[in-house]
Amino acid sequence: TSVDKGVDFAQYFCTYAFLYHQKEMLSDRVRMDAYFNSIFQNKHHFQGKTVLDVGTGSGILAIWSAQAGARKVYAVEATKMSEHARVLVKANNLEDVVQVIEGSMEEVTLPEKVDVIISEWMGYFLLRESMFDSVICARDRWLKPTGVMYPSHARMWVAPIRSGLVDQKVSDYRETMEDWYNFTNETKTNYGVDMSVLTKPFSEEQRKYYLQTALWNNLHPHQVIGTAAVVKEIDCLTVTVNDILEVRSNLSSSIILEDTRLCGFGGWFDVHFRGRTEDPAQQEIELTTAPSIDNGTHWGQQVFLMHPSIRVCGGDDLNVSFLMKRSKENHRLLEVELSCEIKQHTGKLLPPFNKTFYIE
Amino acid sequence: TSVDKGVDFAQYFCTYAFLYHQKEMLSDRVRMDAYFNSIFQNKHHFQGKTVLDVGTGSGILAIWSAQAGARKVYAVEATKMSEHARVLVKANNLEDVVQVIEGSMEEVTLPEKVDVIISEWMGYFLLRESMFDSVICARDRWLKPTGVMYPSHARMWVAPIRSGLVDQKVSDYRETMEDWYNFTNETKTNYGVDMSVLTKPFSEEQRKYYLQTALWNNLHPHQVIGTAAVVKEIDCLTVTVNDILEVRSNLSSSIILEDTRLCGFGGWFDVHFRGRTEDPAQQEIELTTAPSIDNGTHWGQQVFLMHPSIRVCGGDDLNVSFLMKRSKENHRLLEVELSCEIKQHTGKLLPPFNKTFYIE
Numbered sequence: 001t002s003v004d005k006g007v008d009f010a011q012y013f014c015t016y017a018f019l020y021h022q023k024e025m026l027s028d029r030v031r032m033d034a035y036f037n038s039i040f041q042n043k044h045h046f047q048g049k050t051v052l053d054v055g056t057g058s059g060i061l062a063i064w065s066a067q068a069g070a071r072k073v074y075a076v077e078a079t080k081m082s083e084h085a086r087v088l089v090k091a092n093n094l095e096d097v098v099q100v101i102e103g104s105m106e107e108v109t110l111p112e113k114v115d116v117i118i119s120e121w122m123g124y125f126l127l128r129e130s131m132f133d134s135v136i137c138a139r140d141r142w143l144k145p146t147g148v149m150y151p152s153h154a155r156m157w158v159a160p161i162r163s164g165l166v167d168q169k170v171s172d173y174r175e176t177m178e179d180w181y182n183f184t185n186e187t188k189t190n191y192g193v194d195m196s197v198l199t200k201p202f203s204e205e206q207r208k209y210y211l212q213t214a215l216w217n218n219l220h221p222h223q224v225i226g227t228a229a230v231v232k233e234i235d236c237l238t239v240t241v242n243d244i245l246e247v248r249s250n251l252s253s254s255i256i257l258e259d260t261r262l263c264g265f266g267g268w269f270d271v272h273f274r275g276r277t278e279d280p281a282q283q284e285i286e287l288t289t290a291p292s293i294d295n296g297t298h299w300g301q302q303v304f305l306m307h308p309s310i311r312v313c314g315g316d317d318l319n320v321s322f323l324m325k326r327s328k329e330n331h332r333l334l335e336v337e338l339s340c341e342i343k344q345h346t347g348k349l350l351p352p353f354n355k356t357f358y359i360e
Numbered sequence: 361t362s363v364d365k366g367v368d369f370a371q372y373f374c375t376y377a378f379l380y381h382q383k384e385m386l387s388d389r390v391r392m393d394a395y396f397n398s399i400f401q402n403k404h405h406f407q408g409k410t411v412l413d414v415g416t417g418s419g420i421l422a423i424w425s426a427q428a429g430a431r432k433v434y435a436v437e438a439t440k441m442s443e444h445a446r447v448l449v450k451a452n453n454l455e456d457v458v459q460v461i462e463g464s465m466e467e468v469t470l471p472e473k474v475d476v477i478i479s480e481w482m483g484y485f486l487l488r489e490s491m492f493d494s495v496i497c498a499r500d501r502w503l504k505p506t507g508v509m510y511p512s513h514a515r516m517w518v519a520p521i522r523s524g525l526v527d528q529k530v531s532d533y534r535e536t537m538e539d540w541y542n543f544t545n546e547t548k549t550n551y552g553v554d555m556s557v558l559t560k561p562f563s564e565e566q567r568k569y570y571l572q573t574a575l576w577n578n579l580h581p582h583q584v585i586g587t588a589a590v591v592k593e594i595d596c597l598t599v600t601v602n603d604i605l606e607v608r609s610n611l612s613s614s615i616i617l618e619d620t621r622l623c624g625f626g627g628w629f630d631v632h633f634r635g636r637t638e639d640p641a642q643q644e645i646e647l648t649t650a651p652s653i654d655n656g657t658h659w660g661q662q663v664f665l666m667h668p669s670i671r672v673c674g675g676d677d678l679n680v681s682f683l684m685k686r687s688k689e690n691h692r693l694l695e696v697e698l699s700c701e702i703k704q705h706t707g708k709l710l711p712p713f714n715k716t717f718y719i720e
C-alpha cells in the first residue's frame with residue numbers, strides 16, 4: 001500500500017495550501033471552542049511542556065499551546081501553508097517557542113520527544129482523509145511514554161434518518177437517464193452511431209454518483225428517527241493503523257418516531273479530550289458533530305440514502321451490519337457497506353437489504 | 361520537464377474516464393457536425409486508408425472513419441474509457457476495422473504507419489490541456505510522409521469585450537475581504553490570536569481566484585466591442601511542440617462600438633479541415649468557437665477581465681501584447697500576460713496597463 005507522494009499532493013494536500021480553506025476551519029466555532037477550551041482549561045498539560053502539532057495548517061493549535069505555557073512547540077505542516085504559519089507565529093511573538101517545520105509528519109525529525117501531541121486530523125465521518133495514520137505514526141515515534149494525546153478519544157456514530165434528499169436524488173438520477181435516452185436517439189439519427197450499448201454502464205456511473213455517494217448534510221435533529229449507535233471507539237493513545245483500516249460493526253437501533261419513513265442513515269463522530277488515565281484532564285472537553293440546530297460544524301454529517309424509503313413505526317427494531325473500508329484507488333477515501341434488517345414492532349421480519357456507498 | 365504519470369492521471373485523465381464527460385462532448389452539436397462533415401464530405405481521405413484516432417474517448421471519430429470506408433483504424437485511448445469504446449465499436453459491427461488500444465499515445469506501438477491522423481485534442485482557448493503535444497508525437501512517429509491531419513489547421517483569436525462579469529467579480533472579491541476582516545476581528549476577540557498579518561497573502565489568493573483566473577463564458581457577439589485578431593496560426597502538419605510552448609504576439613484592435621466600456625478580452629479558437637496541399641479536402645470544413653448566438657460550443661470563450669473597466673469609443677485603437685505560457689506547476693494549465701495600450705481616436709495615448717491571468 002505504498003502511496004505516490006506526488007499523487008497524494010495533487011489529490012489531497014493541495015486544498016490545504018489555500019488560506020481560504022484554512023479559514024473555513026478557523027471559522028468553525030464548535031471546532032475552535034473545543035480545541036481552545038481543551039487547551040486553556042487544561043493548562044497543566046501544557047505549562048513547561050513540549051508539544052507536537054501534527055498538521056499545523058495556519059498554526060492555530062501550536063500558537064494556543066504556546067500561549068498556554070508550553071516550553072517548546074513543534075508545528076509540522078506538509079504544505080506551503082507552513083510559511084503562513086511561520087509568519088503568524090512571529091506576528092504573535094511566539095517565535096521563540098513555536099518552531100514551524102515544513103514536511104510530511106512521516107519524514108521529519110524532531111530534536112526531542114514530546115509530552116503532548118495535538119492535532120486536528122478528523123475528516124468527514126472521522127476517518128475520511130486517513131490523516132489519523134500520520135498522527136499514529138507521530139505518536140509511535142515522538143510521544144514520550146508518559147505523553148498525552150489531544151484529542152484522546154474518538155467515536156463514530158450511525159443513526160437511521162428521514163430525508164427529502166432521497167426523492168430529490170432519485171429524480172435527479174431519472175432526469176439524467178431521460179436525457180441519456182434522448183442523447184442516444186439523436187446520436188443514432190444525426191450521426192449514425194448506436195450508443196445504446198452504453199446505457200447500462202452509463203446508468204451505473206450515474207447511480208453511483210446520485211445514489212451511492214454519501215452526501216454532506218447538516219441534519220436537523222428531528223430527522224434522526226431512531227436511537228443512534230456507536231460503530232467504533234478509538235483510544236488515540238493505543239490504536240494502531242491496522243485497527244482502523246476497516247471498521248466493522250453490528251448495531252441495533254429502535255425507531256423512536258411514530259409512523260415515519262426510513263430514508264437512510266446518518267453518520268457522524270465525536271472526539272474527547274480526557275488526557276491520560278495517569279494524567280487526566282482537569283476539565284474534559286467534547287467536540288461532537290452530531291445533528292444540531294445551533295452547533296453545526298463544517299463536518300456536517302454523512303448521509304447514506306436508501307431507496308425506496310421504507311415505512312417504519314415506533315418500536316420497530318433495525319439490525320444493521322456496517323463495514324467501512326478504504327477505497328482501493330485512493331486510501332484517503334472510503335467505502336461503506338450497510339445491510340439492514342427490520343423487525344417490526346408486530347414481530348414481522350422484513351427482508352434485509354444491502355447497499356454500498358462511497359465517501360468521496 | 362518530465363511529468364509524473366500518476367499525477368497526470370489524477371489531475372487530467374481522470375475526468376475523461378466518465379461517460380458523463382464524454383457525453384458532454386458528444387452532445388456538442390457544433391463540434392460533432394464539424395468532425396462528421398469533415399469525414400463524410402471528404403471520404404476520399406478515408407476510403408481504403410489507415411487511420412489513427414489520438415484519444416478516441418468513446419470511439420466516435422474512429423467509428424465514423426470506419427463508416428467512411430477506412431481499411432483500418434487504430435483508436436488509442438489512455439483511460440478505461442477504451443473499454444466502452446471497444447464495446448461500442450463491436451455494437452456497431454466495426455470490430456474488424458477499428459482496433460481500440462488502451463495506452464497513452466506516447467507509449468503505444470502500432471503495427472504500421474497511417475494515412476490519416478484524426479483527433480479532437482482542443483482544450484479551452486485551444487491549448488489548455490496540452491494534449492496537442494500527444495498528437496504531434498503521434499504524427500512524428502506514425503504518419504506517413506504523404507499523410508493528412510484532421511484537423512489540418514488551428515488558430516487562436518483575441519478580441520476586446522464588454523462584460524458585466526467585471527463588476528460581479530470585483531464585488532465578490534470585496535465581499536470575501538469584508539468577511540475576512542470580520543474573521544480576523546473575531547479570531548482576535550474570541551481566541552486571542554491576531555491573524556491580520558495574513559491579510560495580504562489572503563487578499564492575493566482571492567484576487568487570483570476572482571480577478572486573475574480566466575472565466576469560461578459564452579459571450580454574446582454584441583459583447584465583442586472591437587475587431588478580433590489572430591494571435592497564433594498552427595499548421596498541424598509541421599508545427600513542433602517547441603512552437604507552442606509559448607504563444608507571443610503583438611496585435612492591434614479597433615473599437616467598433618460607439619461609447620462603451622473595455623472590460624477585458626475574450627479568447628477563442630477555430631480549426632480547419634483542409635487536408636494537405638498535395639491532397640486537399642474536397643470540402644473544407646471549419647469548426648469555430650467564436651461568440652455566437654446559435655452555435656455556441658462547450659468550449660465557450662475564455663474571458664480575461666480588466667478592472668477597472670475603461671471607457672472607449674469607436675475608432676480608439678488598442679495595441680495589445682500577448683504572451684501565453686504553460687504553468688510551471690502543471691504543464692496542462694496556462695498563464696497569460698496581457699498588456700494593452702489605448703490610442704484614443706483623438707490621438708491621445710492612455711497609460712498602458714498590464715495583467716496576468718491563469719487558465720486553470
Ligand SMILES: Nc1ncnc2c1ncn2[C@@H]1O[C@H](CSCC[C@H](N)C(=O)O)[C@@H](O)[C@H]1O
Binds near residue numbers: 106
Ligand atoms: N502527514 C502530514 N504531515 C504534515 N502535515 C499534514 C499531514 N497530513 C495532513 N497534514 C496537514 O494537516 C492539516 C489538517 S487541517 C488542520 C489545521 C490546523 N491544525 C487547524 O486545526 O486549524 C492540513 O493543513 C494538512 O496539510
Ligand SMILES: Nc1ncnc2c1ncn2[C@@H]1O[C@H](CSCC[C@H](N)C(=O)O)[C@@H](O)[C@H]1O
Binds near residue numbers: 376
Ligand atoms: N496522450 C494520450 N494518449 C491517449 N489518450 C489521450 C492522450 N491525451 C488525451 N487522451 C484522451 O483523449 C480524449 C480527448 S476528448 C475527445 C474524445 C473523442 N475523440 C471525441 O471526439 O469525442 C480523452 O478521452 C483523453 O483521455
